[in-house]
Amino acid sequence: MPTITLTNLTKCYDGNTEPSVNQVSLTVEDGEFMCLLGPSGCGKTTILRMIAGIEHSTSGEIAVDNLVVDSVHQSCFIPPEQRRIGLVFQNYALWPHMTVERNVDFGLRLQKVPAQERKERCLDVMGKLRILEYADRYPSQLSGGQQQRVALARMLAVNPGVLLLDEPLSNLDATLRLEMRAELRRLHQTFGTTIIFVSHDQWEAMTLANTIAVMNKGQLQQIGTPDEIYAEPSNRFVAEFIGNPKINLIKLKESNDKPINVASHILARQSQAESRLAEVCAIRPEEIILTDNATSHTLPMTIENIMPTGGSWVIELSFGEDRLFHSTQSRPKWREGDQINANLPTPSLHFFDHDGNRLALTDNDKELDNLLLSSALPSHKYANQKHTNQPYAKQA
Amino acid sequence: MLTAAEQKKPTLWQRARHLFAVARHEPANLIGLVLAIFFAYLILAPVLSILVDSFIVQSGDEARTHQDEGSFTLYYIVRTLYSRISEILLWQPLYNTLAIAAGTVVFSMSIGVVLAWLVNRTNMAGRAWFATALIVPFMLPTWTFALAWTTIFKNRTVGGQPGWLESLGITTSNSVAYGYFPIVFILVLHYTPLVILIVGNALRRLDTQMEDSARVLGAPSRTIAFSIVLPLIRPALMSAALLIFADCIGEFAVPYILGLPVRYDTLATGLYRALDTRQNGVAAVIAAVIMIIGVITLLIDVRMMKEARRFVTVGGKGNMDRLRKLGRMRLPASGFVGAFVLIGVVLPLLTLFLSTIMILPGRFTLENFTFDYWIGSNLDTVALSKGILLTPEFWQAAWNTIVIVGSSSMISGVLGLLVGYAVLRCSFKGVGSFLRQITFLPYLVPGIAFAAAFLSLFAVARGPIPALYGTPFILIIALVAEKMPFASRSGIAAMTQLGKEPEEAARIAGANWFSRMGKIVIPIQAGPLATGILLPFISGIKGVSLFIILAIPSTDVLTTYSLRLLDYNYDQAANAVVLMIALIAWLGTVLIQKISGTGLAQGLEN
Numbered sequence A: 001m002p003t004i005t006l007t008n009l010t011k012c013y014d015g016n017t018e019p020s021v022n023q024v025s026l027t028v029e030d031g032e033f034m035c036l037l038g039p040s041g042c043g044k045t046t047i048l049r050m051i052a053g054i055e056h057s058t059s060g061e062i063a064v065d066n067l068v069v070d071s072v073h074q075s076c077f078i079p080p081e082q083r084r085i086g087l088v089f090q091n092y093a094l095w096p097h098m099t100v101e102r103n104v105d106f107g108l109r110l111q112k113v114p115a116q117e118r119k120e121r122c123l124d125v126m127g128k129l130r131i132l133e134y135a136d137r138y139p140s141q142l143s144g145g146q147q148q149r150v151a152l153a154r155m156l157a158v159n160p161g162v163l164l165l166d167e168p169l170s171n172l173d174a175t176l177r178l179e180m181r182a183e184l185r186r187l188h189q190t191f192g193t194t195i196i197f198v199s200h201d202q203w204e205a206m207t208l209a210n211t212i213a214v215m216n217k218g219q220l221q222q223i224g225t226p227d228e229i230y231a232e233p234s235n236r237f238v239a240e241f242i243g244n245p246k247i248n249l250i251k252l253k254e255s256n257d258k259p260i261n262v263a264s265h266i267l268a269r270q271s272q273a274e275s276r277l278a279e280v281c282a283i284r285p286e287e288i289i290l291t292d293n294a295t296s297h298t299l300p301m302t303i304e305n306i307m308p309t310g311g312s313w314v315i316e317l318s319f320g321e322d323r324l325f326h327s328t329q330s331r332p333k334w335r336e337g338d339q340i341n342a343n344l345p346t347p348s349l350h351f352f353d354h355d356g357n358r359l360a361l362t363d364n365d366k367e368l369d370n371l372l373l374s375s376a377l378p379s380h381k382y383a384n385q386k387h388t389n390q391p392y393a394k395q396a
Numbered sequence B: 001m002l003t004a005a006e007q008k009k010p011t012l013w014q015r016a017r018h019l020f021a022v023a024r025h026e027p028a029n030l031i032g033l034v035l036a037i038f039f040a041y042l043i044l045a046p047v048l049s050i051l052v053d054s055f056i057v058q059s060g061d062e063a064r065t066h067q068d069e070g071s072f073t074l075y076y077i078v079r080t081l082y083s084r085i086s087e088i089l090l091w092q093p094l095y096n097t098l099a100i101a102a103g104t105v106v107f108s109m110s111i112g113v114v115l116a117w118l119v120n121r122t123n124m125a126g127r128a129w130f131a132t133a134l135i136v137p138f139m140l141p142t143w144t145f146a147l148a149w150t151t152i153f154k155n156r157t158v159g160g161q162p163g164w165l166e167s168l169g170i171t172t173s174n175s176v177a178y179g180y181f182p183i184v185f186i187l188v189l190h191y192t193p194l195v196i197l198i199v200g201n202a203l204r205r206l207d208t209q210m211e212d213s214a215r216v217l218g219a220p221s222r223t224i225a226f227s228i229v230l231p232l233i234r235p236a237l238m239s240a241a242l243l244i245f246a247d248c249i250g251e252f253a254v255p256y257i258l259g260l261p262v263r264y265d266t267l268a269t270g271l272y273r274a275l276d277t278r279q280n281g282v283a284a285v286i287a288a289v290i291m292i293i294g295v296i297t298l299l300i301d302v303r304m305m306k307e308a309r310r311f312v313t314v315g316g317k318g319n320m321d322r323l324r325k326l327g328r329m330r331l332p333a334s335g336f337v338g339a340f341v342l343i344g345v346v347l348p349l350l351t352l353f354l355s356t357i358m359i360l361p362g363r364f365t366l367e368n369f370t371f372d373y374w375i376g377s378n379l380d381t382v383a384l385s386k387g388i389l390l391t392p393e394f395w396q397a398a399w400n401t402i403v404i405v406g407s408s409s410m411i412s413g414v415l416g417l418l419v420g421y422a423v424l425r426c427s428f429k430g431v432g433s434f435l436r437q438i439t440f441l442p443y444l445v446p447g448i449a450f451a452a453a454f455l456s457l458f459a460v461a462r463g464p465i466p467a468l469y470g471t472p473f474i475l476i477i478a479l480v481a482e483k484m485p486f487a488s489r490s491g492i493a494a495m496t497q498l499g500k501e502p503e504e505a506a507r508i509a510g511a512n513w514f515s516r517m518g519k520i521v522i523p524i525q526a527g528p529l530a531t532g533i534l535l536p537f538i539s540g541i542k543g544v545s546l547f548i549i550l551a552i553p554s555t556d557v558l559t560t561y562s563l564r565l566l567d568y569n570y571d572q573a574a575n576a577v578v579l580m581i582a583l584i585a586w587l588g589t590v591l592i593q594k595i596s597g598t599g600l601a602q603g604l605e606n
């Protein structure tokens, strides 16, 4: 099964001044399930279209299984029909003049698969995607979600080694989405297909993918396992983009004029290096610890708002003008307006510098911090806490 | 291999070679190039030869110009533009032509848009029936109307058989019988169906979701009509307007019949007269003027297309028909549409039909009626001893018409689709816009001038191409060239509508170019393709100017046959032939609709 390598891949559409994909390098290993995640217009579709060969690159290189399929330097381009890569289009691109069944078996017919086997494979895949009953309808007679499943079935029937999926589940309801997700996972496990998957939905990305590549404005921001991306966002964009409710951001550099606020509380406990370089500090809502008792490491805060979100709660906290959000999966015992104490454990804090890049703590710094902290709260305690509060259970 | 790509930006040369590697896998590039060469020869060469003629001393003019035949001269330009007779030669006809074209565009657009909306988007009574009936005037030759008009309104200004009103004792004034008013009236009747077709198509393809979302936002119907629907169909409106305008500039038959008796000249009739009186140089200048008007039209068109490209919506998806309830206006609306059908279809056809069974015009007594002109035998007329349905020449001409016009419209329909394909897919922008413009070029050239140029170019053997004059081939290729504007426009529109995605999806599935064309593009485009064949067929069958010059008796077609009968003053037989032309055009429409299962009134019935 194939590996896909992109090297400094850049695409600038004719007439655009800004490249839609800018110097993207990444490798999708054989059998990997990678998700491209990013806001609208960041170039996800463009990358998929270039890998499939519908669009050509402006510079850089694409290799599938060590075979260069598109390279400006080598003046090489292999057309999509010879690449044997499956692509499910974002807006389906079903053939309006063919029934659902003909849409699905078109690829098999082209491959001259015998009629009997073709029929079986079609029925099988249509059954799995729950579109068997629409086999004789035309695409215009289907709902958006049904069309989307036909588009998926059309590719799955051929069972290509590489499958590119452009938001293949965006139009489905929650139940169907779960089912289809399971189906995709199963497919991936059974055939070992290399899958690149585009999604807006981080939850979907977290649950499905082995690897997530986060993009913004055509550039790759971070690539890593769902856990890495969540726990160690490599820059401010990733930190803010991943996580729901959104990560709390605390601006550190504007704090000078205010006597006491969250920023000064945090800075008071940080190493010299960090307080000098860090511009912004961030903490995930579930990592804030609320207690009744005040210690030297807590901040007194007011509960402004408690919002149930079905099995979990989001609590809005205020300290002066600063607002923080906390989320928890156990029913909060406080009421709105209560005064409580919030602990922002240092190991859970993310620091970003002026350019938004993550400030890496050196071992020295960590030791120092731990020494300072150990008297107040043993660090393993909130390590535990952190684990149970993690909303995205790690995938097996 | 990673390092190479990582190290430096690609050079210009590498980029060019890469683009070539990409383009190599896009057959549209090859198709585009082949078509470009083909049309350069078929269309550009005749046009250039006309332009060159206006600067070259023509044979017979040596004495006047004091120069040798074939040498460079400005004589014709000066004579046509600045001399004492330039007013008659050029300026007055130019003014008349523009006035006719403008009047026709304004009136046919206003009426056509209303009719298109009524037929496509409302629950007007009898809309399925009207959808077909409204198209009929477009299937009739313009000069059918002109003949019907003279049958009724002809006055003493010209000789021959009198008009009905005249024989009933009512004298019609010249301004009603001839000139601007009847010409515009007839052209409006003729071109309104074209507006209905083009705008109706756009209206039907318009995704109702767009209107719905505006409605959801609380927009009143008026706002929706003016800020959503109108802008979206504006490309269709503009393209209809331009087609009609350009067509009117070149219109020959109607002003020939209705303008000439009162010396009301247009550029096309002026051109014909110049050719007829062997003033080839002057004719070339007039032709050039017509072409300049056409070039301006073309420039507007190019700009418009640029604009239209920005909001191409994704096609290929079905949309639901949603009809506006007219309520109490349901019947009055039908009355309005019915009136158009009455004036545009029933009255002219009835008039013509009655004229073919009346011995003396305008006398409505029983003994004046006879079917002899259709099926009689042993008639006492000199050249026509049988009714036309029993005359072998008639059947030969009918067969010629079907073969010549049928095959040329097939060819132009397929070429049109290929042009559309190449224009939208070709990697080289230049080839695409060259194709767009060159296929539009025949519109700028009046049919008469085009035919003359074809005659001079293809009458003798040139290179690998043998002499074609006297064969059906010269008519076929001339017709193909003449009909390319229609065909390529509908091809481009269809391919734009289709978008790239269905084909891209087929490429992903591993389909090579032939499978893609055969299984995806052409089947999806069956409807537009049928239209692209049908329109040239209908307009070709009634064409006059090309045939007048290029046909010889052995390739006689129905139009030339009927004109000859008219020359002999066999008005009844001539009108009978004209009716048969209308019948064949109508049958052709029905046939193509049956074959493709779609066509003009497509989607209206269900």
Ligand SMILES: Nc1ncnc2c1ncn2[C@@H]1O[C@H](COP(=O)(O)OP(=O)(O)OP(=O)(O)O)[C@@H](O)[C@H]1O
Pocket: A013, A014, A016, A020, A038, A039, A040, A041, A042, A043, A044, A045, A046, A047, A090, A200
């Ligand atoms: N054919 C095109 N011509 C010019 N610009 C384009 C074209 N296609 C895309 N773009 C631009 O390239 C950028 C990336 O587009 P792309 O479709 O890859 O975004 P995306 O990440 O898939 O977004 P979404 O999540 O909304 O689907 C956008 O800014 C878009 O405007």
Ligand SMILES: [Mg+2]
Pocket: A044, A045, A046, A090, A166
């Ligand atoms: Mg996209």
